[in-house]
Amino acid sequence: SAVISQKPSRDICQRGTSLTIQCQVDSQVTMMFWYRQQPGQSLTLIATANQGSEATYESGFVIDKFPISRPNLTFSTLTVSNMSPEDSSIYLCSVVNYGYTFGSGTRLTVV
Amino acid sequence: AQSVTQLDSHVSVSEGTPVLLRCNYSSSYSPSLFWYVQHPNKGLQLLLKYTSAATLVKGINGFEAEFKKSETSFHLTKPSAHMSDAAEYFCVVSNNFGNEKLTFGTGTRLTIIP
Numbered sequence: 001s002a003v004i005s006q007k008p009s010r011d012i013c014q015r016g017t018s019l020t021i022q023c024q025v026d027s028q029v030t031m032m033f034w035y036r037q038q039p040g041q042s043l044t045l046i047a048t049a050n051q052g053s054e055a056t057y058e059s060g061f062v063i064d065k066f067p068i069s070r071p072n073l074t075f076s077t078l079t080v081s082n083m084s085p086e087d088s089s090i091y092l093c094s095v096v097n098y099g100y101t102f103g104s105g106t107r108l109t110v111v
Numbered sequence: 112a113q114s115v116t117q118l119d120s121h122v123s124v125s126e127g128t129p130v131l132l133r134c135n136y137s138s139s140y141s142p143s144l145f146w147y148v149q150h151p152n153k154g155l156q157l158l159l160k161y162t163s164a165a166t167l168v169k170g171i172n173g174f175e176a177e178f179k180k181s182e183t184s185f186h187l188t189k190p191s192a193h194m195s196d197a198a199e200y201f202c203v204v205s206n207n208f209g210n211e212k213l214t215f216g217t218g219t220r221l222t223i224i225p
Contacts, residue, residue: 031211033212033213041217041218042201042215042216042217042218043155043201043213043215044215045212045213045214048212092154092155094213096211099157099160100145100157100205100213102154102155103154104154105154
């Protein structure tokens with residue numbers, strides 16, 4: 001299965017600012033997924049990112065708040081924009097390559 | 112549409128006794144089903160998966176799960192709990208028709224009593 005490098009692993013950010021999270025995969029994959037895990041909660045899919053097309057967002061998530069880039073088949077970024085304390089969560093990327101693999105997550109705290 | 116329901120938010124068992132974590136699913140298609148474990152402050156680890164082959168699936172660390180279509184269930188079991196099994200467990204479903212996103216259950220926190 002694929003190996004994902006996700007960074008940063010954690011960050012503390014001021015409200016109103018933005019944070020960009022990166023995921024690098026060691027093999028080419030068609031779809032990448034971005035999830036959010038709020039404190040004490042399960043994982044919720046934010047969007048699906050295909051290379052060469054715009055990301056597909058799930059209900060409750062919008063591109064202006066969570067813009068995603070997918071410049072090639074091994075890399076993607078998720079930006080959390082204009083952050084508020086409610087955005088404090090763990091954000092994870094995931095790919096499908098002979099199974100589902102998850103990045104180690106980015107623990108974001110907004111103060 | 113697809114969904115999973117984890118019937119217990121918290122399960123406590125004594126060390127050395129059996130573990131049962133319950134999961135029911137709903138899917139419009141033949142589903143793929145997974146159990147993931149998340150230890151405190153750690154990433155997600157795949158325990159086992161069902162993808163329309165054998166209905167009894169064996170995973171890592173002595174866990175197994177049985178796919179029962181008639182009951183739309185995919186319960187996770189282990190014959191003898193170990194202290195290291197204390198973690199959060201997620202039942203996950205995916206449909207098999209190209210849209211391979213995962214839908215997570217709300218999780219079951221497993222506590223092991225010494």
